[in-house]
Amino acid sequence: MNVTAVDQFIPSLAVHDAIGAHTLQLQSLAMEMGFASHLYVQNVAPQLASRARHYTAYRGGRGHVLLYQASIGSPVADFLVGRPEPLLLSYHNITPAHMLEHWEPAVSAELDDARSELARLARRTTHAIADSGFNEAELRGLGYTSTSVSPPMIDPAAISMAPDAATVDWLDHWRRTRGSVLLFVGRIIPNKAQHDLVRAFALYRALYDPGARLCLVGGVSSPRYLAALRAQVQDLGLTDVVDFTGGVSGPELAAYYRGADVFVCLSDHEGFCVPVVEAMHHRLPVVGFDAGAVGETMGGAGLTLRSKSPALVATAVNRVLTDSRLRESLIAAGSRRAMSLSLDAGRSSYRSELEKALSLL
Amino acid sequence: MPDTDIDMPPSSERVNAEIEAEVRRRRAAGEIPAELEAQLDQAFERYSPMSARDDLQAGLRAADRAAWIDVDVPVASRIAAGTFVKRVLRKAMAWYLNYLAQQVRTLGATGVAVMHALALRVAALDGKLGQLSPADPVENGDVQGLPPEDVLALAPGLLARFGGTDGRLLHAECGDGWLICKLVDSGVDAYGTDPRPSLVDPLLARGMDAWQECTEKHLEAVAPSSLGGLVLSGIVERAPLARQRDMVASAARVVRAGGRFAVVSTDPSAWSADQRQGESDLSPGRPLHASTWSLLIERAGFGGCEVIRSGEAFAVIATRAAAGGSTAH
Numbered sequence: 001m002n003v004t005a006v007d008q009f010i011p012s013l014a015v016h017d018a019i020g021a022h023t024l025q026l027q028s029l030a031m032e033m034g035f036a037s038h039l040y041v042q043n044v045a046p047q048l049a050s051r052a053r054h055y056t057a058y059r060g061g062r063g064h065v066l067l068y069q070a071s072i073g074s075p076v077a078d079f080l081v082g083r084p085e086p087l088l089l090s091y092h093n094i095t096p097a098h099m100l101e102h103w104e105p106a107v108s109a110e111l112d113d114a115r116s117e118l119a120r121l122a123r124r125t126t127h128a129i130a131d132s133g134f135n136e137a138e139l140r141g142l143g144y145t146s147t148s149v150s151p152p153m154i155d156p157a158a159i160s161m162a163p164d165a166a167t168v169d170w171l172d173h174w175r176r177t178r179g180s181v182l183l184f185v186g187r188i189i190p191n192k193a194q195h196d197l198v199r200a201f202a203l204y205r206a207l208y209d210p211g212a213r214l215c216l217v218g219g220v221s222s223p224r225y226l227a228a229l230r231a232q233v234q235d236l237g238l239t240d241v242v243d244f245t246g247g248v249s250g251p252e253l254a255a256y257y258r259g260a261d262v263f264v265c266l267s268d269h270e271g272f273c274v275p276v277v278e279a280m281h282h283r284l285p286v287v288g289f290d291a292g293a294v295g296e297t298m299g300g301a302g303l304t305l306r307s308k309s310p311a312l313v314a315t316a317v318n319r320v321l322t323d324s325r326l327r328e329s330l331i332a333a334g335s336r337r338a339m340s341l342s343l344d345a346g347r348s349s350y351r352s353e354l355e356k357a358l359s360l361l
Numbered sequence: 362m363p364d365t366d367i368d369m370p371p372s373s374e375r376v377n378a379e380i381e382a383e384v385r386r387r388r389a390a391g392e393i394p395a396e397l398e399a400q401l402d403q404a405f406e407r408y409s410p411m412s413a414r415d416d417l418q419a420g421l422r423a424a425d426r427a428a429w430i431d432v433d434v435p436v437a438s439r440i441a442a443g444t445f446v447k448r449v450l451r452k453a454m455a456w457y458l459n460y461l462a463q464q465v466r467t468l469g470a471t472g473v474a475v476m477h478a479l480a481l482r483v484a485a486l487d488g489k490l491g492q493l494s495p496a497d498p499v500e501n502g503d504v505q506g507l508p509p510e511d512v513l514a515l516a517p518g519l520l521a522r523f524g525g526t527d528g529r530l531l532h533a534e535c536g537d538g539w540l541i542c543k544l545v546d547s548g549v550d551a552y553g554t555d556p557r558p559s560l561v562d563p564l565l566a567r568g569m570d571a572w573q574e575c576t577e578k579h580l581e582a583v584a585p586s587s588l589g590g591l592v593l594s595g596i597v598e599r600a601p602l603a604r605q606r607d608m609v610a611s612a613a614r615v616v617r618a619g620g621r622f623a624v625v626s627t628d629p630s631a632w633s634a635d636q637r638q639g640e641s642d643l644s645p646g647r648p649l650h651a652s653t654w655s656l657l658i659e660r661a662g663f664g665g666c667e668v669i670r671s672g673e674a675f676a677v678i679a680t681r682a683a684a685g686g687s688t689a690h
Contacts, residue, residue, distance in 0.1 A: 055584075056584065056585070058584055059586075060584075060587070075581075075582040078572075078574070078578075078579055078582030078583065079582050079583060079584050081552065081570070081572065082529055082531060082582075082583035082584055082587050082588055082615065083529070083584055083587050084528040084529050084550070084587060084588075084589065102409070102410045103410060116573070120565075120570075120571075120572050123568070123569075123570040124552075124570060195405045198405070199401040199402070199404070199405065202401055202404075203393070203397070203398070203401060206397065207387070207392065207393065224410065227408070228405065228408035228409060228410075229405075231408045232404045232405040232408060235404045235407075236401070236404050300373070303373055303376060303377075304373040304377075305373075305377065306377055309384075309398075310398060310401055311384045311387070311388070311393050311398065312380060312381065312384055315380045315383050315384050315387075316376075316377075316380050319376065319379075319380055319383075326371065326376065329371065
């Protein structure tokens with residue numbers, strides 16, 4: 001097939017979003033490879049509105065290839081199944097519905113639908129590229145026969161901008177006068193298990209560092225879960241030392257990475273976990289529970305935990321913060337890992353996978 | 362420290378083993394009290410939503426616990442005099458807090474008692490519903506409205522007209538795949554939708570591209586002028602007239618110029634037969650005559666209508682006019 005255009009479809013194109021950034025990178029990569037490439041969306045952030053069109057405006061034609069950025073349920077999937085053009089798929093993972101079932105039943109039902117859609121698209125898809133081996137295994141389980149892995153095209157250095165001075169000063173002051181700062185970056189949602197982090201943090205303070213602080217950076221995807229987290233924090237007497245920052249600006253995010261002592265991830269499910277790479281890029285040692293794709297993304301460059309019992313996590317964090325040899329080796333390995341997942345490396349890898357996928361048509 | 366030591370982090374296995382050993386040692390020494398770990402667990406669990414659907418009794422037990430109001434406020438403080446001040450305040454306000462707490466406890470206990478009574482009623486109703494649940498009329502084929510043999514006999518005629526379709530072909534409410542399987546075998550890129558999982562799942566298992574979805578919802582999502590062919594059956598004859606017209610308008614939107622469109626239906630005379638009384642009386646719509654379908658389809662922008670028949674079943678087949686020829690209304 002003589003391919004002339006690689007047109008991408010994405011349910012929601014957002015700013016400060018790993019999938020959105022990946023989609024924009026893929027557009028520029030496709031154009032660099034000599035293809036026309038337009039973005040078609042269901043929803044778009046106002047800042048990006050000029051870069052995308054509504055998916056129903058798509059006309060396609062001979063030589064066009066569709067590429068679907070699958071991450072949530074959307075009528076875009078129905079739209080694509082009726083199109084005659086060949087379909088490729090880029091998979092960023094769908095949170096298992098059962099993890100939100102009791103917290104956000106409506107979202108959980110949507111996730112169920114999304115997974116069914118993904119399964120049904122298997123027969124329609126020529127080739128699927130997954131962010132991680134973990135995601136690829138999910139695709140295989142859903143009936144995809146032609147798959148490959150290429151990490152998302154993200155730029156950890158994009159948030160190496162000048163960090164927000166006030167946040168840096170405040171965190172530095174805390175570390176000098178009170179204690180260490182633990183950091184996690186991710187949406188407030190049950191599968192990211194911030195409640196386990198709060199439990200471990202409470203024990204860490206009780207056992208090792210009474211002046212420690214925990215920063216939970218990220219927007220809220222489950223208000224009910226946030227309410228329960230706040231109540232948990234209050235019951236444990238941690239209100240003054242656990243921060244729920246909500247969504248933050250790029251400079252503020254850079255400041256948190258710059259000002260923290262350790263990045264701790266106890267998520268139960270991650271399809272890739274971009275913040276792990278960002279933390280490594282910012283020379284933060286990473287402690288992570290080996291669930292989903294977290295261990296794979298860490299790539300041996302962080303301390304991978306087999307359990308997240310509060311005592312184990314607290315002791316692990318203390319070990320990383322007090323054993324300078326371990327800490328330095330984790331930082332050095334993390335920097336190398338972040339380099340291997342840099343934007344240039346990601347583009348090179350994705351270009352190769354895209355060429356292979358297009359050769360199948 | 363040599364660079365090589367820094368470059369290579371110790372294996373997680375080894376560090377994990379050392380950390381686990383330290384945890385065991387500290388637990389054995391009583392430095393990590395079991396009650397503290399239990400308290401950490403409970404601090405979140407009490408706010409975790411109990412799934413009444415999964416465990417109503419557990420939810421009620423949690424409500425029982427929550428109905429108790431503890432007026433013994435913690436008095437610990439990081440400030441030296443803080444504990445003393447808090448203790449004095451607690452003692453001074455005890456009469457007032459107890460008075461309020463007593464009323465709140467009564468309110469909570471009453472509410473929980475009502476919930477227990479409701480839970481018993483719900484359990485009883487659940488039991489009765491299990492015995493009463495009627496068969497799903499769509500699921501058991503009561504509303505199919507067509508004898509299968511008549512429908513099957515339409516397949517060769519449809520195959521002759523839709524074979525060689527350029528582009529994707531959709532059969533909406535495709536049933537057990539009586540048409541799409543034959544179309545796929547003949548090399549057409551056909552897929553189907555049907556709201557009944559019991560029909561879709563076997564199709565998927567046979568390697569067909571089938572979606573569990575209702576016709577109108579799927580047609581709304583399909584791109585304009587994207588389908589090379591479209592066959593509507595099932596709901597298209599059961600729906601009220603306004604929805605039937607909407608579905609034809611949707612067909613005109615999604616079928617590309619030169620593409621073919623068919624409605625598979627039943628002759629209205631079949632519905633007056635004695636054995637169809639139940640379907641006839643309960644159906645929200647009535648099947649249309651083939652000539653009426655032809656009129657609707659032509660007005661929507663299709664041309665060259667022809668009708669093929671098999672017993673009580675028929676199919677009206679038309680071709681989408683070139684762009685600009687649509688007069689859909």
